Amino acid sequence: MQPGILVDLNRCAGCGSCALACREINELPADAPDDRLSATSWTFIERRGGLSIKRQCMHCLNPACASVCPVGALRKSDEGPVVYNERLCMGCRYCMIACPFGVPRYEWDSTEPRVRKCIMCWEKRIQKGGEPACTSTCPTGALRFGEREELISEAQRRIRDKPEAYVNQVYGLHEAGGTSVLYLSPVPFATIGFPNVHKDTEYPGMTWAILDKLPAALTVGGALLAGVWWLTGRREIMEQVRSGEITMDEAMRRRPPVTGDAADEEVES
Amino acid sequence: MRLPSLLGRLTVWRAVLGALLIAGLYATVIRFGQGLGAATNLSDDYPWGLWIGFDVLVGVGVAAGGFVIAATVHVFRMERYAAIARPALLTAFLGYLMVILAVLFDLGRPMRIWHPLVFWNTRSVMFLIGWCEMLYAIVLAAEFSPLLFEKLGWHKPLKVVRRMMTPLVILGVLLSVTHQSSLGSLYVIAPDKLHPLWYSPMLPVLFLISAVAAGLAMTMFESCMSSRAFGRRLEGGLVRGLGRAVVVTQAVYLVLRANDLIYRGALGYAFEATPEAVLFWGEIGLGSALPMVLLSSRRVRYSNSGLFFASTLTVMGFIVHRLNVAVTGMAGWTGVSYFPSWMEVTVTVFLVALGVACFGLAARYLPVFPKAEEEPLPESLAPRSGKPYDPDRILTRPALLGLWGMLALGAVGVLATDSISASPQAEERGAAARAGAAAPADARHPSAVAQGLEDLTLPPPFRFPASEDSPGPVVFDHADHVDPMDVRCDACHPRLFRFTTPGTPAEGVVNSDRAHDGDLCASCHDGEKAFSAYDDCMLCHQESEG
Numbered sequence: 001m002q003p004g005i006l007v008d009l010n011r012c013a014g015c016g017s018c019a020l021a022c023r024e025i026n027e028l029p030a031d032a033p034d035d036r037l038s039a040t041s042w043t044f045i046e047r048r049g050g051l052s053i054k055r056q057c058m059h060c061l062n063p064a065c066a067s068v069c070p071v072g073a074l075r076k077s078d079e080g081p082v083v084y085n086e087r088l089c090m091g092c093r094y095c096m097i098a099c100p101f102g103v104p105r106y107e108w109d110s111t112e113p114r115v116r117k118c119i120m121c122w123e124k125r126i127q128k129g130g131e132p133a134c135t136s137t138c139p140t141g142a143l144r145f146g147e148r149e150e151l152i153s154e155a156q157r158r159i160r161d162k163p164e165a166y167v168n169q170v171y172g173l174h175e176a177g178g179t180s181v182l183y184l185s186p187v188p189f190a191t192i193g194f195p196n197v198h199k200d201t202e203y204p205g206m207t208w209a210i211l212d213k214l215p216a217a218l219t220v221g222g223a224l225l226a227g228v229w230w231l232t233g234r235r236e237i238m239e240q241v242r243s244g245e246i247t248m249d250e251a252m253r254r255r256p257p258v259t260g261d262a263a264d265e266e267v268e269s
Numbered sequence: 270m271r272l273p274s275l276l277g278r279l280t281v282w283r284a285v286l287g288a289l290l291i292a293g294l295y296a297t298v299i300r301f302g303q304g305l306g307a308a309t310n311l312s313d314d315y316p317w318g319l320w321i322g323f324d325v326l327v328g329v330g331v332a333a334g335g336f337v338i339a340a341t342v343h344v345f346r347m348e349r350y351a352a353i354a355r356p357a358l359l360t361a362f363l364g365y366l367m368v369i370l371a372v373l374f375d376l377g378r379p380m381r382i383w384h385p386l387v388f389w390n391t392r393s394v395m396f397l398i399g400w401c402e403m404l405y406a407i408v409l410a411a412e413f414s415p416l417l418f419e420k421l422g423w424h425k426p427l428k429v430v431r432r433m434m435t436p437l438v439i440l441g442v443l444l445s446v447t448h449q450s451s452l453g454s455l456y457v458i459a460p461d462k463l464h465p466l467w468y469s470p471m472l473p474v475l476f477l478i479s480a481v482a483a484g485l486a487m488t489m490f491e492s493c494m495s496s497r498a499f500g501r502r503l504e505g506g507l508v509r510g511l512g513r514a515v516v517v518t519q520a521v522y523l524v525l526r527a528n529d530l531i532y533r534g535a536l537g538y539a540f541e542a543t544p545e546a547v548l549f550w551g552e553i554g555l556g557s558a559l560p561m562v563l564l565s566s567r568r569v570r571y572s573n574s575g576l577f578f579a580s581t582l583t584v585m586g587f588i589v590h591r592l593n594v595a596v597t598g599m600a601g602w603t604g605v606s607y608f609p610s611w612m613e614v615t616v617t618v619f620l621v622a623l624g625v626a627c628f629g630l631a632a633r634y635l636p637v638f639p640k641a642e643e644e645p646l647p648e649s650l651a652p653r654s655g656k657p658y659d660p661d662r663i664l665t666r667p668a669l670l671g672l673w674g675m676l677a678l679g680a681v682g683v684l685a686t687d688s689i690s691a692s693p694q695a696e697e698r699g700a701a702a703r704a705g706a707a708a709p710a711d712a713r714h715p716s717a718v719a720q721g722l723e724d725l726t727l728p729p730p731f732r733f734p735a736s737e738d739s740p741g742p743v744v745f746d747h748a749d750h751v752d753p754m755d756v757r758c759d760a761c762h763p764r765l766f767r768f769t770t771p772g773t774p775a776e777g778v779v780n781s782d783r784a785h786d787g788d789l790c791a792s793c794h795d796g797e798k799a800f801s802a803y804d805d806c807m808l809c810h811q812e813s814e815g
Binding site: 020021024038064067070072073089092097110112113136141197204209214222229 | 306343346382392393396458460470756767
């Protein structure tokens with residue numbers, strides 16, 4: 001079960017009811033900006049290139065924001081949407097750096113700020129078996145909610161049926177390793193502000209590749225350091241043998257000498 | 270003879286510190302009383318600024334001297350370096366404390382700084398960094414504790430800590446290496462955002478090596494400064510040794526950096542006429558290559574001002590690198606400029622001053638600096654001009670010129686975010702990648718509306734129940750109210766009626782008065798925008814059945 005939203009830019013008349021419905025169901029203030037994402041505006045219609053483009057969280061299949069969150073405040077829910085637990089968040093804002101789509105917003109003017117973004121009406125609709133407020137309000141069928149796999153087939157069918165009306169790309173099928181929100185467009189996505197993110201690459205994997213090497217690196221490093229400590233200690237002992245201070249037999253029994261201040265201390269005592 | 274001038278200096282410094290203290294307290298009150306937005310210039314486009322870029326990245330970085338010298342003394346047993354191990358450890362310890370303070374300023378919910386201890390996401394680099402920061406601060410405290418115990422004359426704990434020193438040092442090295450490299454790993458997940466001159470999957474390695482260079486340089490710098498401040502002789506031989514280590518580290522760093530740029534095909538960006546390229550060459554040339562060349566000269570290593578200058582360059586270059594990664598390297602993608610607010614700057618300066626003051630106090634009251642004798646200058650390196658050699662003359666003219674140069678570069682750097690965000694390259698690379706900015710409402714794309722309207726599906730008619738004295742129920746049909754060529758949901762939603770529950774006003778309930786007079790239906794049905802609600806009852810009301 002992986003719910004998704006298909007946004008067909010060919011069908012959007014730009015009425016903006018999706019953004020207004022979002023504001024309503026999430027109890028966001030009426031004077032929230034309608035021309036950008038913000039802490040009080042989780043989706044909006046961008047007017048660009050003659051098109052009306054609904055912007056929102058892409059709900060990645062393997063989200064960077066959730067992977068970087070040190071306390072797990074952001075996570076991919078079992079139902080699919082990428083959701084946020086404000087009681088865990090300590091406000092490091094790494095999610096905002098990590099998101100390849102630049103989606104998460106922050107309540108900068110609050111003393112108890114939260115990260116804000118679309119959660120696909122997770123508690124209010126998805127968990128109750130419903131569909132998000134935006135898709136349920138769309139009068140033109142530009143937004144369609146459903147099973148991601150089905151939406152992909154639907155999108156590909158639309159491209160096949162009217163190849164002259166669409167560019168041959170479903171944005172979100174491969175982007176950032178796949179997203180739950182999918183777009184169809186009559187013009188190339190790069191020309192209307194869709195980020196040229198890595199395809200078929202899940203962003204979390206980039207850091208995990210490094211983190212996975214860490215345990216081995218630390219073990220080897222620790223052993224190496226201990227080995228150097230032992231060897232350098234041995235060398236000091238052998239020097240004592242060479243200078244005739246101790247015999248070889250004594251040297252074999254000795255443990256590596258302590259270093260630094262402790263060495264001075266030994267001399268003193 | 271020095272005393273009067275020292276006092277004079279102190280009063281000036283006291284005034285400066287006093288002003289700083291007041292400004293810092295004010296900024297602190299604003300930050301914690303009103304939130305990040307009131308105190309900083311951070312924004313959704315620039316979630317991380319000076320406090321992360323300088324206070325955290327640089328603060329942790331310059332502490333690297335602590336683990337390098339501890340390992341040199343206790344693992345590699347080059348025990349003559351024990352003489353500078355203590356100042357290096359003190360720097361590292363204070364650095365870590367300052368970083369924790371800075372993090373408290375920067376976190377949106379500082380009271381939750383302990384959350385990573387309880388709520389775990391082991392796949393997060395930030396989680397790892399939080400743990401390393403905490404654990405290494407504890408290890409540093411333990412490594413540093415012998416000084417305190419010596420001063421207090423507590424022999425038992427002193428003995429225990431000294432016995433544990435080697436495992437402690439090894440643990441500290443592992444934690445510190447993880448911490449330093451993880452700060453670079455932070456940015457590995459942002460390949461699209463960070464400029465290709467700085468982004469690299471190798472960032473963890475580059476961060477580690479540059480931190481080692483900066484940590485060593487910081488220790489050199491402190492030795493120079495403290496020899497002046499406390500009227501001591503410089504531990505020349507040791508500082509020269511550190512200088513040689515900086516040469517090697519910088520060489521490794523430069524080779525790796527060049528390799529990485531060529532391998533990723535990003536070297537071309539260094540030869541474009543962009544602010545990023547200027548910053549890149551400043552950082553690489555003045556901050557890495559120049560000090561490396563300088564320190565490889567024996568004459569420079571035997572000159573106090575040479576050592577001071579080269580180590581300062583290295584630290585400055587390091588600072589520019591970290592700020593480039595955290596701030597300027599992001600400007601192209603966000604397309605927005607960021608310049609720290611005066612409160613961000615004040616808090617940063619305040620924290621640095623606090624660290625310096627603590628260092629000074631510790632150096633005064635604890636056995637931080639051992640007594641070292643400066644060996645005489647080799648004959649071949651005697652000053653050419655015939656002037657007597659003065660180890661105290663650190664701020665010579667070339668050194669000052671170099672410092673001003675670095676300051677100028679810093680100014681270019683901070684001003685650069687403005688021009689970077691406005692440059693055409695940024696537009697090409699990044700502005701297109703933003704979902705945030707508003708674009709002007711153009712004419713509609715020809716295919717857009719037509720196709721959308723083919724599928725126009727309006728909600729079903731809604732029947733408002735009739736009240737007692739009503740001529741009949743009102744049925745509202747979207748089809749009669751929506752122009753298919755110009756769909757305007759926001760004429761009624763959500764100002765008058767809710768989107769998500771049909772037939773429900775935004776506030777209160779539907780009644781006859783509201784529907785007929787100036788509100789709800791009547792806000793359009795006023796006789797001007799549409800026919801008046803009083804024109805003809807049966808235009809809206811339907812015959813009651815029966």
